[in-house]
Amino acid sequence: MSPDTARQTILRAAVARLQAANIPSPVWEARHLLCDLEGITPTDIIAYPDRPVRHITQYQDWVALRASGVPMSRITGRRNFWGLDFHVSPATLDPRMDSEVLVREALALIPGDQKCDIADIGTGTGCLILAVLHDRPMATGHGLDISKEALKTAQANADYLGLSDRVRFVESNWLSALKPDSIDVLISNPPYIVQSEIQHLDQAVRDHDPVLALDGGADGLDAYRAIVETTPKVLRPGGWIALEIGWDQGQTVPNLLDKAGFLRISCHQDTAGRDRVVLGQKPDPSDLKKTLGKGRAKG
Ligand SMILES: C[S@@+](CC[C@H](N)C(=O)[O-])C[C@H]1O[C@@H](n2cnc3c(N)ncnc32)[C@H](O)[C@@H]1O
Structure with a gap:
């Protein structure tokens, strides 16, 4: 039989x-x-x-x-994120649902009816920048990563989603490939795990996510320092930075933004109520002039 x-x-x-x-x-x-x-x-x-x-x-x-x-996405080679299908590869982080909070907050900063230049630092599969571009048809983007293999996966995802004409994927050490004053919104989910904690992570993460996507250095803040210090140069006046953070970085990362001169710093939570995203705005001197102008007019 x-x-x-x-x-x-x-x-x-x-x-x-x-x-x-x-x-x-x-x-x-x-x-x-x-x-x-x-x-x-x-x-x-x-x-x-x-x-x-x-x-x-x-x-x-x-x-x-x-x-x-072995995680499901590593078997099928695919993961759903923001309602879209993404290819994953051994060189990319498996996109996490928690990162959808960063997409939500970035979208709130980007008007639907205006042009906007967005940069995604440490793009991996490209899930963040591609989700944002999918929902903002007037926007254009740059996805940067130090991993050539990750960039190939991101490009394949852009092709698959029909977004290749509005995004370029570039090999870059953090922001080095970006021109000064060229970006309106910079987003990033950088590696933020404290180095000594990597060995204690869940086996599925430890064995299948690339260490380059996890390792945040001795205090988990190395990538934030590198990104936050240089972001004011590449942002246009009034531009925004939006960063995903670890649940216990809701004080340290806003402090870095404050030291770098960002204004309107805020922290946003995920569905479990944990700190997940930090925003900050680069000052716009013309706003200051307008305020001073108003002051003088009054005086
Ligand atoms: C936490 S993963 C985020 C991936 C993707 N954006 C996401 O949210 O799923 C961090 C990414 O940063 C990249 N990365 C690590 N060091 C970098 C560097 N010095 N310059 C640029 N990218 C880097 C890694 O290759 C990885 O793709």
Whole structure:
């Protein structure tokens, strides 16, 4: 008798394997892997449970990888972020839902009906800049990263999302590739993990996210110092910086912005209520002139 290759049978076996490996949400994960591989929807599984799984060996390999702790996105090579599909590679951080707070805050700074030049420092998959450009059709962007391999993935994502004509991806050590006074909004989710804590991170992060994307130096602030010190040169007057931060950096990073002369510094929280994004504005001398002008008129 030939083995039962029906979707429902194969799926049940996969759920049992993930359950035995203590993978959270085994039903959801087994279903997600099957849908991704077969190019079907969860409804297809329910509507046609007796149809055979076409890539059965590969599915079982995927389930084995997931059972061994490999993150889902590293198996499928894809991750959804801001409702868009992104390719991930060994050279890129797996985009995190928490980073969607940075996209939300950046969008609030960018009018929908005006041109705007945006730079994303440490772009990885390009998820931040591409999500922003997707929602702001008048904006153009620069995605910078020191990793050539990450930049290839970011470019592939821009092509896939049809955004290549409004973004350029450039190899750069932090902001070095940007021209002075050329940017309206600078966004970044830089590496911010304290070096000595990397070894204690969850195994899925430690083993699968590139260390270049995690390592923030002895106090986790190396990248912020490099970025915050040079951002005033590349921002236009009145331009904004928007930085993702670690949950315990809600004091230290705003202090760096303050020292660098930024105004209107604010901290914003993620859905769990933890500090997640810091904003600051470069002073605009013409605003000061206007204020002084008003003062003189009064006097
Ligand atoms: C935390 S990851 C963020 C990736 C992506 N923006 C995201 O939010 O998913 C930090 C990124 O900074 C890049 N990076 C590390 N050092 C850098 C440097 N000196 N100059 C530019 N980028 C750097 C890493 O390659 C990595 O892609």
